[in-house]
Structures are given as C-alpha cells and as structure tokens.
Amino acid sequence: MRVPTIEFTDERLANGLRLIIAEDHLAPVAAVNLWYAVGSKHEVAGKTGFAHLFEHVMFQGSAHVSKAEHMSLIQAAGGTMNGTTWLERTNYYETMPAHQLELALWLEADRMGTLLEALSQENLDNQREVVKNEKRWSYDNRPYGSWVERLLAGIFPPEHPYHHPTIGSMEDLDAASLEDVRAFFRMHYAPNNVVLSVVGDVDPEQVRGWVEHYFGGIPANPDLPVVLGDLTLAPTLGGERRETVTDQVPLPRIYWGFRAPVFGDERLDALDLAGHILAGGKGSRLHRRLVREERLAQDVSFFSLGLIAGASIAAGWATARPGVDLERLESVYWEELQRIATELPSADELDRAKALTQADELGALQRVEERADRLSMFATLFDDPGLVNRMLPRYLAVTAEQIRDVCAAVFRLDNRFVLTYLPAEQGAGDAETAA
Amino acid sequence: MSGSSGMSGDRPIVVADRPSPGRPRPYVFPPFRRTRLDNGLSVLSVHLPGRLLVEASLIIVGGASDEAPERAGATVLMARALTEGTEHYSAIELVEATERLGASLHAEAGWDAVSVSADVPVEHLAATLDLMAEVIARPTFPAGEVERLRDERLNDLLQARADPRRRAEEAFIETIYASESPYRRPAGGIRETVELLDASPARAELARRFDPARMTLVVGGDLTGLDVDALAEARFGGWRADPAALPPATADASAATSERRIRIIHRPGAVQTEIRVGHPGLPRRIPDFHAVAVMSAILGGLFNSRLNRKLREEKGYTYGASAGFDLRRAAGPFAARAAVNTEVTVPALLDMMTELEAIRSASVDESELRAARDYLVGVFPLRFETPGAVVGALTGLVAQDLPDDELARYRPSIEAVTADDALAAAQAHVRPDEAAIVLVGDADAFLAALESAGLGPVTVDREAAISMEALDVAAD
Numbered sequence: 001m002r003v004p005t006i007e008f009t010d011e012r013l014a015n016g017l018r019l020i021i022a023e024d025h026l027a028p029v030a031a032v033n034l035w036y037a038v039g040s041k042h043e044v045a046g047k048t049g050f051a052h053l054f055e056h057v058m059f060q061g062s063a064h065v066s067k068a069e070h071m072s073l074i075q076a077a078g079g080t081m082n083g084t085t086w087l088e089r090t091n092y093y094e095t096m097p098a099h100q101l102e103l104a105l106w107l108e109a110d111r112m113g114t115l116l117e118a119l120s121q122e123n124l125d126n127q128r129e130v131v132k133n134e135k136r137w138s139y140d141n142r143p144y145g146s147w148v149e150r151l152l153a154g155i156f157p158p159e160h161p162y163h164h165p166t167i168g169s170m171e172d173l174d175a176a177s178l179e180d181v182r183a184f185f186r187m188h189y190a191p192n193n194v195v196l197s198v199v200g201d202v203d204p205e206q207v208r209g210w211v212e213h214y215f216g217g218i219p220a221n222p223d224l225p226v227v228l229g230d231l232t233l234a235p236t237l238g239g240e241r242r243e244t245v246t247d248q249v250p251l252p253r254i255y256w257g258f259r260a261p262v263f264g265d266e267r268l269d270a271l272d273l274a275g276h277i278l279a280g281g282k283g284s285r286l287h288r289r290l291v292r293e294e295r296l297a298q299d300v301s302f303f304s305l306g307l308i309a310g311a312s313i314a315a316g317w318a319t320a321r322p323g324v325d326l327e328r329l330e331s332v333y334w335e336e337l338q339r340i341a342t343e344l345p346s347a348d349e350l351d352r353a354k355a356l357t358q359a360d361e362l363g364a365l366q367r368v369e370e371r372a373d374r375l376s377m378f379a380t381l382f383d384d385p386g387l388v389n390r391m392l393p394r395y396l397a398v399t400a401e402q403i404r405d406v407c408a409a410v411f412r413l414d415n416r417f418v419l420t421y422l423p424a425e426q427g428a429g430d431a432e433t434a435a
Numbered sequence: 436m437s438g439s440s441g442m443s444g445d446r447p448i449v450v451a452d453r454p455s456p457g458r459p460r461p462y463v464f465p466p467f468r469r470t471r472l473d474n475g476l477s478v479l480s481v482h483l484p485g486r487l488l489v490e491a492s493l494i495i496v497g498g499a500s501d502e503a504p505e506r507a508g509a510t511v512l513m514a515r516a517l518t519e520g521t522e523h524y525s526a527i528e529l530v531e532a533t534e535r536l537g538a539s540l541h542a543e544a545g546w547d548a549v550s551v552s553a554d555v556p557v558e559h560l561a562a563t564l565d566l567m568a569e570v571i572a573r574p575t576f577p578a579g580e581v582e583r584l585r586d587e588r589l590n591d592l593l594q595a596r597a598d599p600r601r602r603a604e605e606a607f608i609e610t611i612y613a614s615e616s617p618y619r620r621p622a623g624g625i626r627e628t629v630e631l632l633d634a635s636p637a638r639a640e641l642a643r644r645f646d647p648a649r650m651t652l653v654v655g656g657d658l659t660g661l662d663v664d665a666l667a668e669a670r671f672g673g674w675r676a677d678p679a680a681l682p683p684a685t686a687d688a689s690a691a692t693s694e695r696r697i698r699i700i701h702r703p704g705a706v707q708t709e710i711r712v713g714h715p716g717l718p719r720r721i722p723d724f725h726a727v728a729v730m731s732a733i734l735g736g737l738f739n740s741r742l743n744r745k746l747r748e749e750k751g752y753t754y755g756a757s758a759g760f761d762l763r764r765a766a767g768p769f770a771a772r773a774a775v776n777t778e779v780t781v782p783a784l785l786d787m788m789t790e791l792e793a794i795r796s797a798s799v800d801e802s803e804l805r806a807a808r809d810y811l812v813g814v815f816p817l818r819f820e821t822p823g824a825v826v827g828a829l830t831g832l833v834a835q836d837l838p839d840d841e842l843a844r845y846r847p848s849i850e851a852v853t854a855d856d857a858l859a860a861a862q863a864h865v866r867p868d869e870a871a872i873v874l875v876g877d878a879d880a881f882l883a884a885l886e887s888a889g890l891g892p893v894t895v896d897r898e899a900a901i902s903m904e905a906l907d908v909a910a911d
Contacts, residue, residue: 002487004485004487026484026485026486027816027819027820028460028461028462028816029816029817029820063449063451064449064451064453067748068738068739068744068748071737071738071739072737072738072739072806073453075737075738075739075806075809075810075814076805076806076809076810076813077456077809077813078809078810078812078813078814078815078816078817079813079814079817080814080817095817097459097460097813097814097816097817098457098460099456099457099458099459099460100456100457100813101457102454102456102457103453103454103456105454106450106453106454109449109450110449110450112447113447113448113449114447114449125751126748126749126750126751127751128751129750129751129752129776130747130748130751130753130754131754132776133707133751133752133753133754133774133775133776134754136706136707136774136776137707137753137754137774138754140706140707141599141705141706141707141774142598142599143594143597143598201460210454213450214449214450217447217448217449217450218447218448218449219446219447248597249594249597250593250594250596250597251590251593251594281530281534281539282518282526282530283527283530283531283534288527291583291587292526292580292583295583295586298587298590298591298594319590319594321586321590322590322593348531348535351535352531352534352535355534355535355536355537356534356537356539358537358556359488359537359538359539359554359555359556362487362488362556363488363554363821363823366486366488366820366821366822367820367821368820
C-alpha cells in the first residue's frame with residue numbers, strides 16, 4: 001500500500017509565530033489550523049474549566065469582528081470552523097474553499113491581536129451559561145457521563161494538572177471574571193505560543209505574504225513559554241484503586257484505567273497496536289470472547305490517550321449484559337489483559353492490526369483538516385512536525401515482543417484503576433434491568 | 436488593500452480591512468459513469484485521482500420502512516446479521532479476511548435502503564468485492580448469532596431509555612406519527628417487536644429485497660487501470676431475483692393528530708430538559724427541496740440561525756439549538772431541538788415557538804438569505820473531499836430515486852432561491868399550530884409555568900421514576 005508522504009515547509013515569523021505550509025491540489029480546499037500551547041493543564045486550583053471557557057470567548061468578537069460574526073463570515077464564505085480545548089492545548093481551525101483562505105487568516109489574526117478590545121461582561125456571562133449547558137449536556141445529564149472526570153482523578157494525583165477535566169467545575173466557571181480573561185489572554189495568546197498550519201490548494205509564497213501581513217504586527221510575549229515544573233510521575237499507580245458509582249444507568253459498566261508511557265515514547269506505539277488486537281473490531285480478542293463467545297458484555301472497548309507529561313492513559317470498558325455476574329465479567333476482561341501481557345500475539349494478529357492501522361492512517365490523512373491538525377500537534381508537542389510522516393513507519397516496525405513487554409509493564413495489578421457503574425434502585429416495571 | 440503591519444513596540448498592529456475573496460476555483464461534482472449489467476444491477480463508478488483508499492458500496496433500495504409493523508426491526512437485524520456467517524466463511528473468518536486486506540466492511544439498513552460498504556486500499560478492491568458479494572448473496576443467518584444480535588438490540592433499547600437525548604427522540608416520533616406509520620418507531624424496532632425476531636424474519640427480509648434490478652454498486656477513488664464494470668460483472672452478473680422479491684413499498688407517514696399538544700417524560704432531578712418541537716415533515720423528492728434547504732438553514736441550520744442566535748448567543752439557555760427536516764422516501768420528521776437548563780425550560784420553549792411562527796409570518800432578511808445561500812453553495816465542494824463522501828452522495832441519489840444530474844444542479848438551484856420561495860416553504864412546511872412538544876426533564880420544576888403558558892394540553896409520563904439524586908459513591 002502506498003501512503004503518500006506529506007511535504008511541508010516550517011518557518012518562523014520575527015515575532016515567533018511558527019508557520020507550516022503543505023500544498024495539496026487534489027481538491028479546491030484549504031485548511032487553517034492553530035494550536036495554542038495552552039490547555040487545561042495550565043489552569044490552577046479554583047480556575048478549572050478556564051481554558052475552555054476562554055475558547056468560547058474567542059468567538060465573541062475582536063476589534064474588527066462583532067460577536068459571533070466569526071462564524072457568520074466563515075459560513076457565508078462556504079467554510080467550516082470550530083475550536084476545541086484539551087489537557088495540553090487549545091486549537092482553532094477553519095476549512096475553506098481555497099479562494100477564501102485569506103479571510104480565515106485575517107479573522108485568526110484579528111482575535112489573536114485584539115480580542116480584549118471587544119471583551120464585555122455581557123459576552124462573558126453569556127458564554128459562561130453556554131459552557132455550563134455544555135457541561136450539563138455532555139457530562140451531567142448523560143448516563144456514565146462522569147467517567148472521564150473520575151478516570152483522570154483516579155490516574156493522576158490531585159497536584160498533577162491532568163487530575164481535572166477540561167470542562168472544569170460549575171463553581172470555578174461561576175467565579176471566572178473579566179480580569180481572569182484578560183490575564184489569560186495576555187499570558188497565553190501570543191504569536192510565539194502558536195503553530196499555524198495551512199494545508200491544501202494554496203500558493204506557499206502567497207500564504208507567507210498573507211501571514212506576515214496579518215500576523216506580523218502582533219508582538220511576542222517575552223514571558224513565554226510557561227514552564228509547569230516537574231510533572232513526572234511514577235510509571236504505575238503503586239497500588240490498585242477501585243471506585244463504585246451508583247447512577248441512573250440500566251446496565252452496569254466496568255471502566256479500566258492505567259498509567260502508560262508518555263506520548264512520543266515508542267512503547268506507546270506498541271500499546272496502540274495492542275489496543276487494536278484487544279478491541280479493534282469484531283475480530284478482536286475482547287469482542288470475540290466477551291461479546292460473541294461468553295456473552296458477558298453488550299460492548300467492549302480499549303484504547304490509549306497519549307499525553308506528554310508524566311503518563312498517558314490506557315483505558316477501556318465493558319458494558320455488562322443484564323443479569324451477568326460482574327465479578328466474572330471483570331475477571332475475564334482481566335484474563336485477556338494478562339494473556340497479551342504474557343504471550344506473544346500471533347504473526348497474523350499483528351499483521352492484521354498493522355494493515356488496519358495503515359488503512360486508518362491513509363483514511364485520516366485524506367482530509368486537509370486532519371493533516372493540518374497533525375502538523376500543528378507534532379510541532380507543538382514535540383517540535384517535530386515531520387512525525388506526521390514517521391508515525392506510520394513506527395507502527396509498522398512494532399514487534400510482538402514489544403507489545404507483550406509494554407502490556408506487561410502497564411497491565412499490572414498495582415497499576416489498575418477499576419471504576420464500576422451500578423444501576424440505581426429500579427422502579428417497578430423496569431425489573432428486567434436488574435443486574 | 437489598506438491597513439498596516441509591522442512590529443511596533445508592544446501594541447499589536449492588525450489589519451482593519453477584511454480581505455475580499457480570490458477568484459473561485461472551478462468546481463463540478465465529480466462526473467461518474469453509469470452502466471447496467473444484464474441482470475439489471477446498476478454500476479456507478481467515479482474516478483477520483485490520487486484517492487488511494489477507495490470506497491465501494493452495494494445498496495438495495497428499500498429499507499426498514501418496508502417491513503410489516505409486527506416485525507419492526509427485522510430489516511436492521513438482517514443487515515447486521517449479513518456479516519455473521521456465510522456459506523464459505525464463519526463470522527470470525529470473514530472479519531479476519533477483511534482485516535488482512537486493510538478493509539473495513541459494514542452492513543447496515545436505514546429507512547430507505549440496505550447497504551454493504553467497505554473502504555479499502557485500491558489494490559485490494561477486487562478481493563473486497565468478493566467478500567461483499569459473499570455476504571449479500573450467501574449469508575447463512577446462524578440462529579445463535581442472530582439471537583445474540585437481537586439481545587444486543589434489546590439491551591441497547593434499555594440503554595436508550597436512560598439517555599435523555601435518545602428518550603426524547605423516541606418519545607417525539609411516537610407522539611407525532613399515527614399508529615399505522617413505521618416512522619413511529621426507531622428503524623431498529625421496539626422491545627415488543629424485537630423480542631419476537633429470530634433468523635427466519637431476517638432471512639425473509641433479505642429475500643424480498645433480493646432483486647438485482649433494485650441493486651446498485653457504487654465505487655469511488657483512484658480507479659486508474661481498473662475496469663469496475665468487469666469486476667462487477669464477474670461477481671454480481673450471475674445473480675437472479677429471488678422468487679419472493681417485491682418492489683419497495685411506500686411508507687405511511689400520516690400524523691397522529693393535527694392538534695398542538697405537550698408531552699412530558701418526567702425525570703426527577705434532571706439538570707436539563709431535552710426539548711423537541713415538530714411534526715411529520717417532508718419526503719426527499721419534492722419540487723421545493725432547495726427552498727426548504729435555504730429556509731431551514733436560516734431557521735436552525737447555520738451557527739447564526741435564528742434559533743441558535745436567540746437561545747444560545749443571546750440567552751445562554753443551551754449549548755446549541757437547531758431545526759431541520761429528515762428527508763426520506765416518505766415524510767420523515769421535522770423537528771426543532773435544544774437541551775436547556777431546567778430553570779429556563781418554559782422561556783426557552785416560548786422562544787422556540789416564537790421563531791417557528793416568525794419564519795412563516797414574514798420574509799427573511801436579504802442578509803440572512805444571502806448567508807444561507809452562500810454557505811450551502813460554498814461548502815458544497817468541502818463536503819466531497821473523500822471517496823467515502825462522494826460515494827455516500829451517490830448512494831443517496833439511488834436510494835431516493837433522484838436523477839443523475841441532481842448533484843450537478845444543486846448549486847445553481849440554491850443560488851436561485853428567493854426570499855419569497857423561502858417564505859412559501861416555511862408557510863407550507865413549518866406548522867407550529869400542529870406541532871407536538873416533547874420535553875424530557877424534571878416536570879415538577881416547570882409544569883405549573885408550562886400550563887399557564889397555554890401552549891396546549893399537557894400530559895406527563897411519570898414512568899418508572901428513577902432517582903437522579905446525588906450519586907452514591909463508595910470507594911474502597
């Protein structure tokens with residue numbers, strides 16, 4: 001199979017803004033993607049959820065753009081856009097018809113340079129309510145909705161910045177002030193804290209000219225980068241942790257969490273392939289045994305979340321079928337984790353996992369939006385955008401021994417966090433949900 | 436272009452003037468080739484240079500809306516069971532063979548069609564088509580596996596009861612459609628019908644659709660050096676219609692009533708209320724399709740649609756409010772949707788009703804009209820960046836019996852929509868006076884205010900109340 005190499009250029013403006021350009025003329029489309037090196041891990045106690053609330057404020061206007069006009073202009077130009085906040089970073093992106101690229105660059109520069117000129121208490125209060133409704137919708141009013149928060153709290157100690165989720169707490173959101181917004185903007189939203197990737201049907205010389213024109217006058221912040229101190233963690237939890245939650249869920253579910261090697265460590269590549277072998281589809285080990293053969297589970301999952309500071313997360317779950325013995329479900333799931341930690345996967349299993357990884361990679365990189373996001377990601381996290389081309393060869397080079405060894409290091413009794421959701425007391429007429 | 440740039444002390448210098456667009460690149464929806472095998476099976480192929488992960492989809496027109504009401508869910512169950520075993524492969528052998536090709540193979544049924552699709556690196560297209568032919572023509576429907584899939588669906592229905600979003604969707608369609616309509620139930624069926632299913636109705640649902648004249652193979656990607664027609668002929672050319680095959684039926688999409696009414700699904704302690712407002716909407720094949728698209732973008736499709744602007748950006752009641760038509764072979768639902776914090780349930784609902792009235796009582800502004808048309812026209816090429824998206828659009832044409840030039844005509848037809856067209860579409864198809872209002876939330880928190888708002892008669896389902904109060908956490 002041929003996976004095309006992504007050719008790109010990588011340069012900096014005088015103010016520190018890092019610009020990555022990759023041409024691709026297959027479709028008349030251009031992607032703009034900015035990664036700001038600020039995420040929820042930069043939040044301090046009492047200010048959780050702030051990076052994400054701030055991301056919302058970024059759509060409330062700037063010196064030359066009115067409230068929510070960013071979206072109107074992008075959509076009227078035939079483009080799509082969004083922003084997301086994660087533990088490590090905040091990203092903003094637009095995918096445009098190629099002839100509308102300049103508009104997206106102008107909009108991003110205007111808010112990077114002049115956001116505070118349009119900031120108002122009214123807009124902050126409005127977006128605070130929107131974000132609180134986002135929290136209710138995504139977490140609080142959703143079955144099993146608290147699992148991410150509980151998993152982070154179970155894997156990372158309270159003093160570690162991955163301990164709390166990006167959405168934050170209602171109390172902290174209520175406490176966020178205009179002064180907090182101003183201080184956050186002045187510290188983090190500067191050109192020397194950004195990677196800007198432009199991918200698609202573009203003329204690189206023209207892009208350079210536009211980027212210099214629109215972003216070149218925004219001054220660097222000399223206080224950057226923010227250094228977070230020593231975030232290293234012991235490689236394991238140092239003892240099993242368990243939590244049981246009674247919630248309004250019809251079926252019990254068991255979540256698993258483990259500390260795992262950091263993102264960028266080649267051992268995590270092997271763990272990603274282990275995830276394919278364990279739960280990558282209907283032929284995977286956990287699905288085959290728990291869903292198909294023993295019929296203990298309604299669905300299964302296993303994956304890793306790569307993080308750069310201290311530890312990544314390896315996690316999974318199994319939803320119990322009604323009436324199933326939960327101890328049995330837990331012990332069979334654990335047996336499969338132990339089996340991959342002690343026995344080598346077969347050559348065929350490994351080949352299939354690699355073939356799927358390769359097709360996934362080919363599929364994902366078809367889209368200019370995804371290519372731009374990965375270039376920004378690898379440049380921000382590793383100062384190495386070329387990883388966009390080197391991850392697949394790394395996956396294809398993983399051996400059966402490396403998979404067994406990383407699984408043995410991660411799937412340990414003293415490194416497991418087991419989170420069990422149990423159905424709350426059932427009302428009459430719903431007796432079939434009893435576990 | 437005016438404005439200035441350059442470093443100057445600490446003050447950011449930005450460019451005040453908005454750039455104007457460059458010259459639009461020419462765009463046409465990728466031209467495709469249509470042929471027909473002697474047995475009636477159609478083949479659509481579309482060459483997309485440089486797209487090495489190709490998409491292949493074999494669709495059979497006629498989906499879950501065809502089935503008898505007492506067997507609701509049988510078509511979806513049949514489609515899921517296609518990959519559970521065939522004459523030459525067990526389920527596990529099939530998935531392993533697929534994975535060795537780097538392919539992912541899915542079989543599914545919606546309201547309007549059954550399809551088997553795969554994306555695969557182009558060099559393995561032929562081998563993947565072999566597997567697609569195997570699952571469609573030679574499935575064995577092993578009893579134990581079909582029963583497992585049925586039980587998984589029953590468990591999924593249990594899960595849906597606890598999820599406010601899914602509960603709202605289910606209660607909404609059950610409220611708006613008449614009891615004769617298949618659209619009153621989810622395509623996957625409800626407990627009462629799914630419980631009765633096994634391999635036999637699944638087999639029957641395939642047999643009644645197994646007619647090559649109802650089937651179309653769509654292939655998209657870099658097809659350099661490939662003869663798709665010959666590949667199709669070799670695998671599908673020998674198929675003959677099953678004696679049990681019937682033409683697709685037309686679903687009954689009648690409304691339960693044309694009276695406005697309110698139904699609350701009570702969830703004590705819920706922090707949000709899921710709101711649905713609407714009625715049976717429209718089929719896909721309508722003369723004013725493009726006017727409906729523009730009107731619903733303005734009402735509830737764009738980020739700055741009237742509903743989202745009011746409920747999110749002005750009031751902060753919700754993370755997002757939207758409205759739209761689910762266009763099927765028969766009239767799928769029209770719904771306005773939002774999840775709002777419990778305390779503002781009634782004011783949010785009143786705002787939604789106001790917007791549903793406003794869109795049909797006065798012409799849209801010229802600026803709104805332009806924004807919606809420009810978005811729909813401009814975003815069109817972005818929607819078709821990958822083979823999966825192009826093939827999906829073509830299978831949509833086939834499933835809805837639309838003409839081959841439908842996609843090529845889309846942009847000029849949207850450009851031609853006027854404010855009068857949008858108003859006429861709203862007046863004909865948005866009918867708040869006939870709407871059902873479904874609320875999933877804490878009735879005790881808003882029932883009194885709702886009743887005094889006088890929107891219509893209210894019923895409350897206090898079903899199997901489960902306490903949502905403080906979570907009981909035990910750590911050890």
